[in-house]
Amino acid sequence: xxxxxxxxxxxxxxxxxxxxxxxxxxxxxxxxxxxxxxxxxxxxxxxxxxxxxxxxxxxxxxxxxxxxxxxxxxxxxxxxxxxxxxxxxxxxxxxxxxxxxxxxxxxxxxxxxxxxxxxxxxxxxxxxxxxxxxxxxxxxxxxxxxxxxx
Amino acid sequence: xxxxxxxxxxxxxxxxxxxxxxxxxxxxxxxxxxxxxxxxxxxxxxxxxxxxxxxxxxxxxxxxxxxxxxxxxxxxxxxxxxxxxxxxxxxxxxxxxxxxxxxxxxxxxxxxxxxxxxxxxxxxxxxxxxxxxxxxxxxxxxxxxxxxxxxxxxxxxxxxxxxxxxxxxxxxxxxxxxxxxxxxxxxxxxxxxxxxxxxxxxxxxxxxxxxxxxxxxxxxxxxxxxxxxxxxxxxxxxxxxxxxxxxxxxxxxxxxxxxxxxxxxxxxxxxxxxxxxxxxxxxxxxxxxxxxxxxxxxxxxxxxxxxxxxxxxxxxxxxxxxxxxxxxxxxxxxxxxxxxxxxxxxxxxxxxxxxxxxxxxxxxxxxxxxxxxxxxxxxxxxxxxxxxxxxxxxxxxxxxxxxxxxxxxxxxxxxx
Numbered sequence: 001x002x003x004x005x006x007x008x009x010x011x012x013x014x015x016x017x018x019x020x021x022x023x024x025x026x027x028x029x030x031x032x033x034x035x036x037x038x039x040x041x042x043x044x045x046x047x048x049x050x051x052x053x054x055x056x057x058x059x060x061x062x063x064x065x066x067x068x069x070x071x072x073x074x075x076x077x078x079x080x081x082x083x084x085x086x087x088x089x090x091x092x093x094x095x096x097x098x099x100x101x102x103x104x105x106x107x108x109x110x111x112x113x114x115x116x117x118x119x120x121x122x123x124x125x126x127x128x129x130x131x132x133x134x135x136x137x138x139x140x141x142x143x144x145x146x147x148x149x150x
Numbered sequence: 151x152x153x154x155x156x157x158x159x160x161x162x163x164x165x166x167x168x169x170x171x172x173x174x175x176x177x178x179x180x181x182x183x184x185x186x187x188x189x190x191x192x193x194x195x196x197x198x199x200x201x202x203x204x205x206x207x208x209x210x211x212x213x214x215x216x217x218x219x220x221x222x223x224x225x226x227x228x229x230x231x232x233x234x235x236x237x238x239x240x241x242x243x244x245x246x247x248x249x250x251x252x253x254x255x256x257x258x259x260x261x262x263x264x265x266x267x268x269x270x271x272x273x274x275x276x277x278x279x280x281x282x283x284x285x286x287x288x289x290x291x292x293x294x295x296x297x298x299x300x301x302x303x304x305x306x307x308x309x310x311x312x313x314x315x316x317x318x319x320x321x322x323x324x325x326x327x328x329x330x331x332x333x334x335x336x337x338x339x340x341x342x343x344x345x346x347x348x349x350x351x352x353x354x355x356x357x358x359x360x361x362x363x364x365x366x367x368x369x370x371x372x373x374x375x376x377x378x379x380x381x382x383x384x385x386x387x388x389x390x391x392x393x394x395x396x397x398x399x400x401x402x403x404x405x406x407x408x409x410x411x412x413x414x415x416x417x418x419x420x421x422x423x424x425x426x427x428x429x430x431x432x433x434x435x436x437x438x439x440x441x442x443x444x445x446x447x448x449x450x451x452x453x454x455x456x457x458x459x460x461x462x463x464x465x466x467x468x469x470x471x472x473x474x475x476x477x478x479x480x481x482x483x484x485x486x487x488x489x490x491x492x493x494x495x496x497x498x499x500x501x502x503x504x505x506x507x508x509x510x511x512x513x514x515x516x517x518x519x520x521x522x523x524x525x526x527x528x529x530x531x532x533x534x535x536x537x538x539x540x541x542x543x544x545x546x547x548x549x550x551x552x553x554x555x556x557x558x559x560x561x562x563x564x565x566x
Contacts, residue, residue, distance in 0.1 A: 057276070058233075059237050059240075059276055059277065060233070060237070060275070060277065062555060062561075062562065063555075063558070064562045064563075064564055065561050065562065065563045065564070066564060066566050067564065067565050067566065068565050068566040071566055076566065081561070086275060086277070087275060087276045099170040102171035102173065103170075104170070104566075105564065106566040107566075139170075
């Protein structure tokens with residue numbers, strides 16, 4: 001996404017969005033001071049790449065769409081896109097995309113007294129205790145959640 | 151030392167990454183138009199499903215053993231391939247991408263089994279794709295080592311580090327499985343009693359040169375540990391570009407064939423322009439269905455040599471259609487059509503002909519505008535009218551998995 005500077009007023013700067021180049025958004029250091037003409041112009045050569053921010057390791061990063069309410073309180077809602085990085089080692093309290101007996105799920109890892117739990121973040125769901133008999137695997141670590149503002 | 155890293159049952163493994171339920175279950179992937187088996191998981195191999203077998207022939211096995219069947223999903227496989235190759239790149243200084251699922255890695259700085267195990271683990275973790283790695287002095291021996299790694303080791307890594315080991319392995323390695331030995335040569339070799347790779351290595355070089363040409367001699371040298379095929383790290387210009395597809399349903403009418411052939415020709419032209427090449431030959435071919443021997447069989451082709459090499463869509467399409475009109479027979483039913491452009495040279499080296507009356511600068515402008523529009527708006531948004539709009543001849547892909555990694559509308563959905 002390319003943003004093109006269009007017009008400066010006393011309070012706002014206006015930009016057009018060029019969707020064909022889905023790449024960079026200009027970054028303004030120190031923000032724009034209203035009433036100070038064209039303060040932004042000097043900074044137009046600095047670009048902020050949203051992809052850079054969300055994806056540290058392109059080879060191991062995947063987008064996954066969430067469906068369901070079990071992680072509501074962690075800010076994951078139906079339709080949200082999760083950025084999942086397979087190259088990260090899951091830590092205690094990481095939100096992970098896991099596979100239990102062939103089924104995907106997203107939960108928060110909780111290690112307690114050598115017991116591994118996958119914790120939902122919604123009172124109406126119960127924690128899942130991971131046992132020896134389960135076919136369990138962590139697919140990747142959720143690093144960002146993209147939620148559409150309404 | 152050179153390491154050959156090869157993805158295990160690549161296409162089937164790709165499907166498993168996004169569908170863990172397929173773990174330990176038989177999985178097969180079908181070719182374009184769901185015609186033949188082109189990939190099998192180990193479980194499917196054990197059921198006796200053969201590579202290249204037509205899909206209809208294994209229908210009973212599929213039903214009896216609940217075999218999971220997928221259409222080819224090139225968008226998905228291509229994306230995962232890129233990820234796997236980029237992961238290799240983080241671990242070695244030099245490498246050669248050999249195919250969609252294989253790469254030769256430069257291990258000359260450190261030839262170590264432990265290093266290979268680390269690479270294997272990293273690729274498995276980052277991409278979910280299992281790989282096997284064979285390490286040896288030459289590419290040919292690395293291929294053999296990879297074979298052993300895949301079949302006989304638990305770690306999936308094998309290294310030829312001493313001569314005795316190589317001898318013992320080559321002694322049981324069938325000559326027809328060697329890199330570069332085709333069916334015809336294998337048959338010839340067996341007739342004179344050369345059945346194993348070791349026997350081949352010990353055969354008189356003069357005899358090999360007479361019967362298998364210089365390539366056979368190179369193969370023998372490589373088996374002895376002498377490098378004849380060094381790592382090729384620069385991208386080679388493609389010498390030929392072929393665009394051909396089987397039809398979803400067979401085609402009889404010339405009009406539909408013209409749509410297909412002109413689309414293939416246009417794809418070839420686009421690919422040429424992408425790599426800044428021009429072609430000097432254009433071939434067009436047709437094929438009837440070889441699996442219907444009772445129907446009339448006809449496999450014609452026509453080649454044109456050009457005075458001035460080109461990558462112009464209009465010109466290439468025009469030649470391809472001219473060829474098609476010449477070879478078309480109305481009493482056959484066709485299963486496949488294709489266009490091959492050959493003898494390519496860099497765009498910058500094209501020599502103009504005195505008798506050329508085409509305004510090439512103007513054409514170049516048209517093509518570049520079309521390429522820009524299509525790269526922004528999607529493939530084939532702007533095309534030649536003769537390509538048609540119906541696409542009756544397009545691919546049949548009934549069991550296609552979603553493009554999990556390349557289309558936002560199809561990313562993996564997880565019920566949480």
